Amino acid sequence: MVRGTGIKAKNEANQDSVSRRLQIIRAAAALFIRKGLLKTTVREIARESGITVGTLYHYIKTKNDIMSLIMDEELALVNDFIREGEKALSQSGPVEALRLAIERYFRMTAEIQDLNLFWYQETKNLSPDQRKRLLEYEYQFAETFNRILMAGCKSGHFRDHDTLLTAHDIIVLGDMWAFRRWFVGKHCTLDEFLKHQTNLILSGICNST
Amino acid sequence: MVRGTGIKAKNEANQDSVSRRLQIIRAAAALFIRKGLLKTTVREIARESGITVGTLYHYIKTKNDIMSLIMDEELALVNDFIREGEKALSQSGPVEALRLAIERYFRMTAEIQDLNLFWYQETKNLSPDQRKRLLEYEYQFAETFNRILMAGCKSGHFRDHDTLLTAHDIIVLGDMWAFRRWFVGKHCTLDEFLKHQTNLILSGICNST
Amino acid sequence: MVRGTGIKAKNEANQDSVSRRLQIIRAAAALFIRKGLLKTTVREIARESGITVGTLYHYIKTKNDIMSLIMDEELALVNDFIREGEKALSQSGPVEALRLAIERYFRMTAEIQDLNLFWYQETKNLSPDQRKRLLEYEYQFAETFNRILMAGCKSGHFRDHDTLLTAHDIIVLGDMWAFRRWFVGKHCTLDEFLKHQTNLILSGICNST
Amino acid sequence: MVRGTGIKAKNEANQDSVSRRLQIIRAAAALFIRKGLLKTTVREIARESGITVGTLYHYIKTKNDIMSLIMDEELALVNDFIREGEKALSQSGPVEALRLAIERYFRMTAEIQDLNLFWYQETKNLSPDQRKRLLEYEYQFAETFNRILMAGCKSGHFRDHDTLLTAHDIIVLGDMWAFRRWFVGKHCTLDEFLKHQTNLILSGICNST
DNA sequence: AATGAATGAGAGTTCATTCAT
DNA sequence: TATGAATGAACTCTCATTCAT
Numbered sequence: 001m002v003r004g005t006g007i008k009a010k011n012e013a014n015q016d017s018v019s020r021r022l023q024i025i026r027a028a029a030a031l032f033i034r035k036g037l038l039k040t041t042v043r044e045i046a047r048e049s050g051i052t053v054g055t056l057y058h059y060i061k062t063k064n065d066i067m068s069l070i071m072d073e074e075l076a077l078v079n080d081f082i083r084e085g086e087k088a089l090s091q092s093g094p095v096e097a098l099r100l101a102i103e104r105y106f107r108m109t110a111e112i113q114d115l116n117l118f119w120y121q122e123t124k125n126l127s128p129d130q131r132k133r134l135l136e137y138e139y140q141f142a143e144t145f146n147r148i149l150m151a152g153c154k155s156g157h158f159r160d161h162d163t164l165l166t167a168h169d170i171i172v173l174g175d176m177w178a179f180r181r182w183f184v185g186k187h188c189t190l191d192e193f194l195k196h197q198t199n200l201i202l203s204g205i206c207n208s209t
Numbered sequence: 210m211v212r213g214t215g216i217k218a219k220n221e222a223n224q225d226s227v228s229r230r231l232q233i234i235r236a237a238a239a240l241f242i243r244k245g246l247l248k249t250t251v252r253e254i255a256r257e258s259g260i261t262v263g264t265l266y267h268y269i270k271t272k273n274d275i276m277s278l279i280m281d282e283e284l285a286l287v288n289d290f291i292r293e294g295e296k297a298l299s300q301s302g303p304v305e306a307l308r309l310a311i312e313r314y315f316r317m318t319a320e321i322q323d324l325n326l327f328w329y330q331e332t333k334n335l336s337p338d339q340r341k342r343l344l345e346y347e348y349q350f351a352e353t354f355n356r357i358l359m360a361g362c363k364s365g366h367f368r369d370h371d372t373l374l375t376a377h378d379i380i381v382l383g384d385m386w387a388f389r390r391w392f393v394g395k396h397c398t399l400d401e402f403l404k405h406q407t408n409l410i411l412s413g414i415c416n417s418t
Numbered sequence: 419m420v421r422g423t424g425i426k427a428k429n430e431a432n433q434d435s436v437s438r439r440l441q442i443i444r445a446a447a448a449l450f451i452r453k454g455l456l457k458t459t460v461r462e463i464a465r466e467s468g469i470t471v472g473t474l475y476h477y478i479k480t481k482n483d484i485m486s487l488i489m490d491e492e493l494a495l496v497n498d499f500i501r502e503g504e505k506a507l508s509q510s511g512p513v514e515a516l517r518l519a520i521e522r523y524f525r526m527t528a529e530i531q532d533l534n535l536f537w538y539q540e541t542k543n544l545s546p547d548q549r550k551r552l553l554e555y556e557y558q559f560a561e562t563f564n565r566i567l568m569a570g571c572k573s574g575h576f577r578d579h580d581t582l583l584t585a586h587d588i589i590v591l592g593d594m595w596a597f598r599r600w601f602v603g604k605h606c607t608l609d610e611f612l613k614h615q616t617n618l619i620l621s622g623i624c625n626s627t
Numbered sequence: 628m629v630r631g632t633g634i635k636a637k638n639e640a641n642q643d644s645v646s647r648r649l650q651i652i653r654a655a656a657a658l659f660i661r662k663g664l665l666k667t668t669v670r671e672i673a674r675e676s677g678i679t680v681g682t683l684y685h686y687i688k689t690k691n692d693i694m695s696l697i698m699d700e701e702l703a704l705v706n707d708f709i710r711e712g713e714k715a716l717s718q719s720g721p722v723e724a725l726r727l728a729i730e731r732y733f734r735m736t737a738e739i740q741d742l743n744l745f746w747y748q749e750t751k752n753l754s755p756d757q758r759k760r761l762l763e764y765e766y767q768f769a770e771t772f773n774r775i776l777m778a779g780c781k782s783g784h785f786r787d788h789d790t791l792l793t794a795h796d797i798i799v800l801g802d803m804w805a806f807r808r809w810f811v812g813k814h815c816t817l818d819e820f821l822k823h824q825t826n827l828i829l830s831g832i833c834n835s836t
Numbered sequence: 837a838a839t840g841a842a843t844g845a846g847a848g849t850t851c852a853t854t855c856a857t
Numbered sequence: 858t859a860t861g862a863a864t865g866a867a868c869t870c871t872c873a874t875t876c877a878t
Contacts, residue, residue, distance in 0.1 A: 036333040038247040042873060053874085054839045063873065120388065121330045124245040135391060142392070165405050168392055169382060176381050179329065182344060183351070183377055196374050204413035229862090251848060263851080263864050272848065454751040456665040460852060471853085472860045481852065538806065539748045542663040553809060560810070583823050586810055590803050591796060597747065600762060601769070601795055614792050622831035647841090669869060680870080681843050690869065 021059050024049045025073060028066045033114040037067070037122045067122075067130055074115060078137050081108055082144050094152030095206070099198060101148055105141070106174045106194050113178035120179055142167040149205070158205045166205060173197045230268050233258045234282060237275045242323040246276070246331045276331075276339055283324060287346050290317055291353050303361030304415065308407060310357055314350070315383045315403050322387035329388055351376040358414070367414045375414060382406045439477050442467045443491060446484045451532040455485070455540045485540075485548055492533060496555050499526055500562050512570030513624070517616060519566055523559070524592045524612050531596035538597055560585040567623070576623045584623060591615045648686050651676045652700060655693045660741040664694070664749045694749075694757055701742060705764050708735055709771050721779030722833065726825060728775055732768070733801045733821050740805035747806055769794040776832070785832045793832060800824045 027048035031040040042063050046056045060066055081104060092100070109116055119134055126134065145167035152158035177184055177193060184193060236257035240249040251272050255265045269275050290313060301309070318325055328343055335343065354376035361367035386393055386402060393402060445466035449458040460481050464474045478484055499522060510518070527534055537552055544552065563585035570576035595602055595611060602611060654675035658667040669690050673683045687693050708731060719727070736743055746761055753761065772794035779785035804811055804820060811820055 036247075038245075039334070041871085052839055054841095054876085055837075057874070058837070121333065124330060125248070138392075161408070162397070162401075162405050165393070165396060165402070166409065168385065168389055169406070169409060172381055172385050172389065173378060176377070180377060180381065183347075184374070187374060188371070192371075193374070196371050197378070199370070200375065200378060200413040201409075204409040226862090250846085252846095261864055262849085263866095264862070266849070267862060454665075456663075457752070459850085470860055472855085472862095473858075475853070476858070539751060542748060543666070556810075579826070580815070580819075580823050583811070583814060583820070584827065586803065586807055587800060587824070587827060590799055590807065594795065594799050598795055598799065601765075602792070605792060606789070610789075611792070614789050615796070617788070618793065618796060618831040619827075622827040644841090668867080670867095679843055681845095681872085682841070684870065685841060 017059070020051075021069060022073075024051075024056060024059055025066065025069050029070050029115065029118075032067075032070075032122070033118050037125045064127060064130075067126060070115070071130065071133060074112065075137075077108060077112065078140065081105065082140055086144075094148055094155055094157050095202065098145075098148050098152065098202070101145060102170060102174070102198050102201065103194060105145075105171070106177065106190070106197070109174050110177050110190050113181065116175060116178040117181075120175070138171070141171055145170050152205075156207060159207050161205065166201075170201055173201065226268070229260075230278065231282075233260075233265060233268055234275065234278050238279050238324065238327075241276075241279075241331070242327050246334045273336060276335060279324070280339065280342060283321065284346075286317060286321065287349070290314065291349055295353075303357055303364055303366045304411065306357045307354075307361065307411070310354060311379060311383070311407050311410065312403060314354075314380070315386065315399070315406070318383050319386050319399050322390065325384060325387040326390075329384070347380070350380055354379050361414075365416065368416050370414065375410075379410055382410065435477065438469075439487060440491075442469075442474060442477055443484065443487050447488050447491075447533065447536075450485075450488075450540070451536050455543045482545060482548075485544060488533070489548065489551060492530065493555075495526060495530065496558065499523065500558055504562075512566055512573055512575050513620065515566050516563075516570065516620070519563060520588060520592070520616050520619065521612060523563075523589070524595065524608070524615070527592045528595050528608050531599065534593060534596040535599075538593070556589070559589055563588050570623075574625060577625050579623065584619075588619055591619065644686070647678075648696065649700075651678075651683060651686055652693065652696050656697050656742065656745075659694075659697075659749070660745050664752045691754060694753060697742070698757065698760060701739065702764075704735060704739065705767070708732065709767055713771075721775055721782055721784045722829065724775050725772075725779065725829070728772060729797060729801070729825050729828065730821060732772075732798070733804065733817070733824070736801050737804050737817050740808065743802060743805040744808075747802070765798070768798055772797050779832075783834065786834050788832065793828075797828055800828065 024045065027050075028040070028045045031044055031048055035044075042056065043053060045063075045066070046053045049056065060069070084104065091097075123131060123134070142164065146164050149158060149163035149166055153160055153163060174197065177190065188196070233254065236259075237249070237254045240253055240257055243249075244253075251265065252262055254272075254275070255262045258265065269278070293313065300306075332340060332343070351373065355373050358367060358372035358375055362369055362372060383406065386399065397405070442463065445468075446458070446463045449462055449466055453462075460474065461471060463481075463484070464471045467474065478487070502522065509515075541549060541552070560582065564582050567576060567581035567584055571578055571581060592615070595608065606614070651672065655667070655672045658671055658675055662671075669683065670680055672690075672693070673680045676683065687696065711731065718724075750758060750761070769791065773791050776785060776790035776793055780787055780790060801824070804817065815823070
């Protein structure tokens with residue numbers, strides 16, 4: 001029903017403190033995504049987790065705390081993306097590197113589309129700390145693209161322009177898959193979407209030769 | 210403090226039923242935008258409107274009703290945009306028409322950026338009816354751009370491609386000004402933003418020659 | 419729709435203070451009967467009366483005041499009944515007098531059945547004064563029957579018994595038409611009802627022979 | 628102060644979920660009876676129950692829900708009455724059976740007189756379901772009496788007549804103890820009342836021999 | 837570790853009554 | 858006389874969090 005939270009279940013049998021948290025996080029994420037943060041009650045999260053309210057509060061401090069935990073889960077994905085971004089750039093030319101980076105970003109973002117949408121929508125309800133963390137992610141994503149773009153400008157593959165803004169453009173054109181799902185989801189497949197957007201971006205910034 | 214709801218005050222002195230509603234709508238919009246729909250209480254709206262709760266309920270039926278009223282206010286803008294879109298196309302070539310449409314959309318969307326962001330974020334808390342209305346707006350915007358793009362493809366100015374998806378791309382690249390304000394707002398002016406995005410889009414779809 | 423409030427409209431054209439009150443009383447009575455005293459709002463009464471709230475308050479002091487006015491209207495009926503009761507007794511024997519009193523009471527009570535039911539149900543929401551007045555009516559009704567019954571006992575037509583209790587029995591057996599309407603109304607006509615109850619009562623108290 | 632709700636307290640020490648509900652029901656019943664359903668607030672019920680509002684809502688779903696629970700409590704009494712009615716008829720003649728049925732009904736109804744009165748008065752404020760249930764009770768009572776009366780007519784002990792209407796008469800003549808308490812309560816004892824009414828009814832329907 | 841009853845502040849909404857026009 | 862906007866206390870119900878068991 002709920003697609004793409006991107007947070008995977010670990011071995012259910014291992015009911016230690018860590019996996020209990022994970023169990024709660026997954027239930028909460030699903031509910032938050034479906035109903036929104038404020039409309040989801042702690043009772044519902046407990047019920048969905050298969051535990052009681054009292055027990056839930058053994059593993060989390062407050063309702064808002066769960067948000068931080070969900071973010072932690074996502075962190076791994078982001079870090080992977082950024083680390084691999086560096087590698088790609090060093091191994092191929094800027095055009096190919098950008099192509100690859102876009103593909104990886106789009107596929108990742110599509111995988112966690114629900115969560116992605118969720119952050120877009122609940123920004124207002126996050127604590128300042130959480131909001132700050134979220135922005136840092138975004139800045140890092142943008143920076144990753146920016147480095148590739150700047151390299152391409154330097155090497156003459158891309159025309160000279162505001163690369164950082166383009167980096168954000170790329171991110172937004174990918175996130176679209178999540179927040180315009182009501183249109184894109186029906187309109188085309190992820191592969192078609194990826195191809196279209198890649199073409200648009202590359203045609204938009206490449207020096208014609 | 211709150212920028213660009215786009216809903217303007219009429220003559221304050223004229224405290225008739227219509228203007229009272231407007232007064233409430235503006236206060237509510239500002240609060241909704243700042244705090245979110247669910248975190249804004251009816252009492253706050255009343256206080257911000259300079260009236261009491263009881264009085265507020267003379268002018269609105271329910272809290273959710275206010276949302277519909279806010280949407281009504283916006284409708285005028287949207288209709289203007291769409292109507293003028295038709296004219297532009299008939300008066301100039303597709304490239305120029307697109308350029309103009311983009312400019313008009315970007316400036317309009319920037320003007321009501323807060324409200325725009327608000328709709329992005331509160332979708333979940335709208336009634337089905339309201340959600341439907343919102344989507345209809347979006348479809349109409351996209352259709353306006355789509356018509357220009359298709360004309361351009363036909364005339365050979367634009368390369369053949371999925372024009373409807375591009376139409377949505379344009380919208381998203383404009384809405385960015387609202388939902389990535391934390392970056393774009395600091396990074397450049399609206400005019401620079403407009404120029405960058407227009408270039409990206411046109412370079413992305415124009416047939417080189 | 420609403421049957422038998424027994425309060426009749428005077429000449430509508432004569433919109434003086436008295437008839438305005440009557441207009442309000444009639445509207446209020448209909449609403450009170452249909453929805454109950456507490457669930458009827460002053461706004462509804464005004465709307466049903468074809469006037470505004472402000473105007474309504476020119477003619478009545480408080481919502482509760484309307485109850486008193488409704489009672490006043492009913493007073494006339496009650497007084498008529500009691501006055502005529504005296505006459506009947508002096509003109510015929512006790513059996514016939516009782517028979518006639520029962521018939522008159524039943525027909526009167528059936529005519530104002532809704533109002534009758536209303537008093538039964540809203541006793542708790544009346545002011546002490548109103549409650550007292552209502553009881554006085556009841557006592558007078560009972561006393562009327564009681565006098566006939568006592569005369570019949572004295573003359574040997576009725577067996578010796580607690581006549582006052584029987585008087586109340588008679589009243590209750592008549593009011594049934596109102597508060598058991600869900601059964602009696604479907605089960606038989608008022609005439610059949612009257613005949614059955616009269617028989618029951620007379621057979622119950624007459625000396626055989 | 629409040630007499631005869633007929634709902635008895637179980638062991639107070641046993642504060643489990645069931646008894647908590649009972650505690651609430653009893654408090655609510657007392658308040659509803661004294662002040663009426665609409666004039667009794669949830670806060671009052673909570674205070675009277677010795678708990679807080681929040682706690683109260685652990686045990687009941689809505690204020691109206693309490694009504695259903697009160698009805699459930701009464702159901703037991705009603706079922707007992709009806710079950711025993713069958714037995715009595717098979718063991719003695721119709722006259723004696725009726726006498727017994729009347730006595731049992733009168734004593735039962737006197738025991739729960741407040742509740743009885745309450746149902747009479749709050750019919751309008753019940754949900755359709757609740758209203759339906761209440762009528763079913765009444766029909767069953769009437770049917771119980773009706774069976775005895777029909778048997779008596781068949782055996783020649785009672786004169787031929789509309790037995791179902793008489794059945795309702797009997798019920799009403801018993802309920803009087805509740806809804807005319809302001810008179811009957813002062814006028815005579817329950818035993819005297821029972822004797823008078825029994826005589827009236829039996830004299831009213833028996834074939835003289 | 838696990839429970840779920842208890843809390844109480846605060847949410848949206850209603851409504852009898854007043855009063856300036 | 859007539860209006861209807863304005864009031865604000867009071868209503869029912871919700872929910873994150875605590876804590877004794």
